[in-house]
Amino acid sequence: MLDFTLTPEQAELRAQAHDFAVNVMRPVARHYDNTGEWATPVYNKAWDLGFLQALVPKSCGGPGKTQVEEALVCEELAWGCGGLYTSIMANGLGITPILIAGSDDQKKQWLTKLVEAPVFAAFSLSEPNAGSDAGGMTCRAELKGDKYIINGTKCYCTNGGYADFYTLFASTNPDKGARGTSCIVVPRDTPGLKIGKALDKMGQRASNQVELHFENAEVPAANLLGKEGMGFIIAMKTLDQTRAAVAAGGVGVARAAFEIALDYAKTRIQFGQPIFSNQAISFMLADMSKKIEASRLLTWQAAWMTDNNIKNSKQSAIAKTFATDTAMEVSTDAVQILGGNGYSRDFLVEKCMRDAKLLQIYEGTNQIQRLVIAKEIQQGN
Template identity: 50%
Template sequence: MDFQLTDSQRALQETARKYAREVIRPKAAHYDETAEFPKDLISTGYELGMMNLGIPSECGGLGLTHLEQVLVCEELAWGCAGVATSLFANDLANLPIVLGGTEEQKKRLLTPFTEKPKLASFCLTEPAAGSDVAGMSTTARRDGDHYILNGSKCFITNGGYADQFTVFATMDKSKRHKGISCFVVEGKAAGLTIGKHENKMGQRASNTVTLTFEDVRVPVANRIGEEGEGWRIAMETLDNSRPTTAAFAVGIARAALEHSLEYSAQRQTFGKPIRDHQGIQFMLADMAMNIQAARLLTHQGAWMLDSGQKNTLVSSYAKCFAADMAMKVTTDAVQVYGGYGYIKEYPVEKLMRDAKLIQVYEGTSQVQRIVIARELFK
């Protein structure tokens, strides 16, 4: 057991931290207020290697380990979770290709992302099938050398700006999870309609839309895995992505703790800084303790993947604990600030809004508990 980072990992962490501190942080409030898509940060993030972290080196990518991806994600989310979500969406969308694609598919579908700033979207959730993925209604029908997709996907990150979509659809709804397959839709295909950008409570710098597929034709060559393997690919994708999502929560919470430490040293009541009051000290201590616990679970979930171990249980531990922790820490940060914490001029109310989404996307905290229970029953 070794908790020491290598020199290269520390250098990567510092690069991400510097980018978050000097580039993302100064613009975070603007993008939160306007809900504009941070195109400039996408470009600079691409140039600095803050995108496409998991694309294999043989496809021109960085080929970072899962632990290294987690290190980067914590720093980016510390800067702004909405921007971090926009930057990391490619890795989630392309992960099914990394996990289930042929060597030809990997080189053809992944390499273009390493050659220029290009965005992709992961399309799993539907209006009536979020947590119940097996109940999806988007259909795929074989038609010669193509499949024809019909249906809709909602809450799709970067959907309004993406050039490639990884879509899960059922070929036989009566088979539930056994009928699902995975497809890659390239470009703005005929029959694809992009809905309005959702006006979200938090993580407002990320683009979120509904996609509608009407007789969208997809070449058979763009099916990832065999027919009926979509469920396995989707679940394996989420096992792989949960540590990075948990790292988002750790980054948000760390930012909230740092702001609280700074404010509690400056704000005075009853003739002394509020950090000298035991009630505030207990809150700060609990924040720090739980952030570190979440970070260790997150690193373990990533390390297990890098060690070739199945991480379903630990990745759900990490995602669930970190998400709930971030919500508690950011809520407490608002409390430390008192009335000022409720004002948008101060930074912690944004962190509280951003944290809430971590409890919802990529498997709610309740779904994580179901996964954990099922793993325990095994």
Template identity: 40%
Template sequence: MNFDFNENQTMFRDMVRDFARQEIAPIAHEMDVKGEMPDSLVQKMRDQGFFGLSFPEQYGGLGVDTITYALVVEELARISAGVCIMVTVHNSVGLYPVSMFGSEETKQEYLPRMAAGEIAAFCVSEAGAGSDAASLQATARKEGQEYILDGSKMWVTNGTRAAFFVVLARTPGGEGHRGIHAFLVPRDSDGLSVAKKEDKMGLRASDTCVIDFDGVRVPAKNRLGEEGDGFRIGMTALDGGRIGVSFQALGIGRACLEAAVKYGLVREQFGKPIARQPVIGNMIADMGTELDAARLLGYRAAWLKDQGRKYTREAAMAKVFATEAAGRAADAAVQIHGGYGYVKEYDVERYYRDVRVTRIYEGTSEIQRLVIARELLRELG
């Protein structure tokens, strides 16, 4: 088993590390405080190709493999998880439904624009449909060669910036996962609006919105897959998205570990650096061990995806382990900083807030365990 990265992977990692250090780190705290991301940074990321990472080369993207993508995600999240999630949503759940299930006409029309930086968003969750995505109530009524969408979607990352929305909606009167369809909806569609921008605990640089659909007419050619494929399309997209979230959590966890070590070596109590005290050293050891184990789970899922093999269980394992390990790392980092870890002057306070949502979105920890158990019972039962 080869754990070395190839030249291309190393190049991407180092390029992103330098970009994040130079362009994102100086404004990370300010973005968190203001709850917004400057357009100038988004444009710089367009120019550097961040929005075309996972997009096929034939449609203008960079076509990187999943391991390379994971390295990019970890480096971005290490500096700003809010910036990172903008990129990962676009390159995963914004991309996969179109690239895997869109018609060739749809792909030719939209993927080059998305790869160039016209941002995508993913609309599944609703006020009454979170983990139980099959209970969604947004409707898609067919009328001639169009569908008319009505309803409201919550927790939409990139909501204010998105040029395109992947939307799941059902045939009126239907129940369960049957009768759910997937669509690609342009932002300029009449009746589509941003109803609310959420004021969040963490990931404040990223926008999270409520999106309303009021009689939005969508051409039938913008349906992704066949009628009734929507739920399967959404769940397939989330499998890949979970790999990205695991590496986002790893990036935050790694930042926590680095901050804890740096602070622990300069803060002295009882006559020596606290990092040299066994109780603190043990905390640092646990942080490093758990994050390394999580990274290997993530690499396995990414490798399986690149091999075209089934990776549902492995992605769920990577996500639940990485997000929970990173949460423990953030808690330990705050504890090691003591009172300083509780004030905004120190970045670990932001890391603590940012990491919490990784156990919630793109499938809660509880849902990941349901998926893992289902797959294991199917394999071993």
């Protein structure tokens, strides 16, 4: 039995997120895109509404939203601003390793922080020489007594400059490659942890990414999530779950660009008629609409599978690839439909195009998603 009807609570949540996007995000989106400043007032309001800590379970005092609900919220937030959306969405990414592998005590220790204040978490897997090939990481965590001693460099850590703690992936047994990696929660104030400067980016400029430098940084051994050697599995399970929220971001960015292009096409007069009257334009818009609707359905499917404990490596990779490629295609076409105005910063579509590009790169590039899909179909999944 299929039913795409939202419950009254879900419809209310989506309306609340849309209202936040319209009234809080959109008015300041251009400012934070221009300056790259950290948008504390926006994040404080997102916390008031429960979006920043949406995935914190009720057992830890949080809203305990499902992945479908997270996707509903994320679509609206990305519609509001791709950069501000990423900061909020990445808080869910930062805590998901704890949700997956943390003990009850660890969940209480770390996740209640997000309920008590607008606190950020950050997911730290990538390294300068280990991006797509994350299993080739060299950051090392050595157990000495009751502490891990961490050495190495991580990069592109979203929210890293402002996070209270990091879910860090490091090698505890380099001889075992990916199977020798572990996930350890690292508090921000750990001696030996230095936070590098923020990345200057093409798009999503309101979001923050930094390098993390570990020099004999000492962390209690009790901060290990799960067992030693489980790190790579925790990372892959995390990304299977969170890619629906990235796909939802793709839907939101695409929808923002599409709405502006549709409105423009209906009102821009050339050769004595709205440009929408040209089939070349109306068919572009029809294709944009078609891809956005399909993206949303794939996103909801991937999120629903997580909520129902169904393995979704293939579906989350398909949703992420389809929806974020859609965001790139739709925003590029929207720029084209607006002509010279599309290229101008007076209209939002150029920002959508810059913001969309990152969605195809982070949480595993869309080439890597195709590798995942290919492996899954080869295995008959």
